[in-house]
Amino acid sequence: MKDKIDNIQRYLVTATEAVSFSITALEPLSGGAIQENWRLEADVIGGPHAGRLVAVLRTDAPSVVAESRGRAEEFALLRAAFAAGVIVPEPLWLAADPAIAGKPFFVMRHLLGVADRFRIVKDMSLAPDRPALVRDLATQMARIHAIRPPISGLEFLPEPSPSPAIFWVARYRAFLDSLDWPFPGLEWALRWLELNAPAAPVSGVALCHNDFRTGNYLVDGSGLTAVLDWEFAGWGDPMADIGWFCARCWRAGKDEMEAGGIGIREDFYAAYEAASGCRIDGGAVVYWEVMAHLRWAVIAAQQAARHIDGGQVSLELALIGHVVPELELEILRMTEPD
Amino acid sequence: MRDRPEIIDLLIVARRLLRAELVPLLPPEQRLDGLMIANAIAIAIRQLATENGPLDEERYSLQALLGSDSQDLLKLNRELARRIRTGAVGIGAADADHVHLHLTRVAADRVAESNPRALCARR
Numbered sequence: 001m002k003d004k005i006d007n008i009q010r011y012l013v014t015a016t017e018a019v020s021f022s023i024t025a026l027e028p029l030s031g032g033a034i035q036e037n038w039r040l041e042a043d044v045i046g047g048p049h050a051g052r053l054v055a056v057l058r059t060d061a062p063s064v065v066a067e068s069r070g071r072a073e074e075f076a077l078l079r080a081a082f083a084a085g086v087i088v089p090e091p092l093w094l095a096a097d098p099a100i101a102g103k104p105f106f107v108m109r110h111l112l113g114v115a116d117r118f119r120i121v122k123d124m125s126l127a128p129d130r131p132a133l134v135r136d137l138a139t140q141m142a143r144i145h146a147i148r149p150p151i152s153g154l155e156f157l158p159e160p161s162p163s164p165a166i167f168w169v170a171r172y173r174a175f176l177d178s179l180d181w182p183f184p185g186l187e188w189a190l191r192w193l194e195l196n197a198p199a200a201p202v203s204g205v206a207l208c209h210n211d212f213r214t215g216n217y218l219v220d221g222s223g224l225t226a227v228l229d230w231e232f233a234g235w236g237d238p239m240a241d242i243g244w245f246c247a248r249c250w251r252a253g254k255d256e257m258e259a260g261g262i263g264i265r266e267d268f269y270a271a272y273e274a275a276s277g278c279r280i281d282g283g284a285v286v287y288w289e290v291m292a293h294l295r296w297a298v299i300a301a302q303q304a305a306r307h308i309d310g311g312q313v314s315l316e317l318a319l320i321g322h323v324v325p326e327l328e329l330e331i332l333r334m335t336e337p338d
Numbered sequence: 339m340r341d342r343p344e345i346i347d348l349l350i351v352a353r354r355l356l357r358a359e360l361v362p363l364l365p366p367e368q369r370l371d372g373l374m375i376a377n378a379i380a381i382a383i384r385q386l387a388t389e390n391g392p393l394d395e396e397r398y399s400l401q402a403l404l405g406s407d408s409q410d411l412l413k414l415n416r417e418l419a420r421r422i423r424t425g426a427v428g429i430g431a432a433d434a435d436h437v438h439l440h441l442t443r444v445a446a447d448r449v450a451e452s453n454p455r456a457l458c459a460r461r
Contacts, residue, residue, distance in 0.1 A: 173423070181415075182416040184418040184422055185444070187419045187422040187423050188428055188429065188437070190423070191423060191425065191428060192429050195429060315374050315378060319377060319378060322381060322452035322453065323453070324448075325448035325449045326452070328441070328445040329442065329445045329446060329449055329456075335429075336438060337429065337434040
């Protein structure tokens with residue numbers, strides 16, 4: 001650990017063009033089954049960042065979800081979002097070379113706030129004006145969707161063809177095929193998603209966050225402070241983000257609050273339409289809500305497989321496998337034959 | 339004959355002790371670990387309580403659905419998954435309702451073991 005801190009300091013003194021860069025604290029932050037976040041405090045002498053620095057150092061955790069992008073790509077996405085005026089932690093420096101700290105990492109500005117979705121849905125002292133929070137989230141999402149290809153630095157993002165929906169159906173089938181046991185309930189979902197797939201958006205694909213939900217943004221006593229976790233972002237159908245945000249599985253038990261467990265769906269739609277100038281297709285959102293449950297179920301099955309196959313023995317991963325049937329039930333309810 | 343109390347009773351009392359006496363003593367950052375262990379024990383208790391009932395029903399239902407006399411649950415499920423994907427059964431086929439009902443029953447049985455609270459919330 002001491003060696004690693006020395007290496008990180010050496011790297012950051014150059015990156016920050018400082019005379020000296022002394023780490024005074026490096027402590028793990030909670031949250032993130034996929035990434036590890038560390039609170040980094042440092043005294044910086046000289047250079048444009050001179051003074052006291054409070055930042056977050058983000059690196060890979062031992063378990064990696066197949067869909068998740070690496071740190072260098074996430075850094076590029078965060079930069080694109082920051083440049084487009086989305087409220088995100090300012091991305092500062094990327095160390096793509098794993099030799100420095102054992103794995104790639106990047107440093108971003110530390111923003112205060114709470115992300116825990118179970119706390120956010122219950123604790124009304126956080127973002128107490130909930131209709132305003134709903135509007136702010138819709139506005140941020142619209143700002144993300146205004147990012148359209150081509151964007152310099154995002155050339156690594158694949159074009160989802162023939163359409164975002166069919167692209168994901170094929171991906172998830174391939175994921176299920178890589179597992180050792182069958183999931184007829186999830187196959188039902190995929191067949192439904194295949195037959196009911198919307199065409200590619202007429203206005204072209206947009207940047208989708210792909211994990212925009214309660215739990216992945218920060219709020220404090222006054223409201224929204226940041227949109228986090230950009231590792232799944234990519235070109236896609238904007239309705240997919242809306243479906244993911246509204247899906248029942250992310251409402252943290254507040255089922256009646258269809259907008260992320262924190263607000264009214266119609267309010268979110270109205271604010272999104274006002275900010276984006278695009279009409280929301282309610283039927284398409286329902287489609288993407290089915291996709292949301294399927295996606296979460298596939299990720300859960302993959303997490304369980306990680307434990308079962310011995311890659312990483314973990315009670316948390318093992319228990320995640322047991323959320324699959326709940327998601328199946330919701331999918332089956334949404335896709336009942338006529 | 340095994341000694342009493344039976345395994346299920348051992349687990350019930352062990353879980354109760356864990357939740358009531360030990361979890362409150364854990365430092366906050368490990369409380370979730372304690373609750374996860376209690377959750378895992380709860381799943382084990384419910385699986386022991388239902389014995390093989392749900393699995394036997396699932397096998398019987400799969401055999402009827404697929405016209406197979408295989409006893410191998412894994413094989414039967416693999417076959418159902420394959421046929422749903424190709425469209426031979428399920429959505430768009432004549433047996434869509436039947437397959438939907440089967441999948442719903444099996445999922446509900448699994449939820450009853452993994453998280454019965456979710457079933458209650460649904461009702």
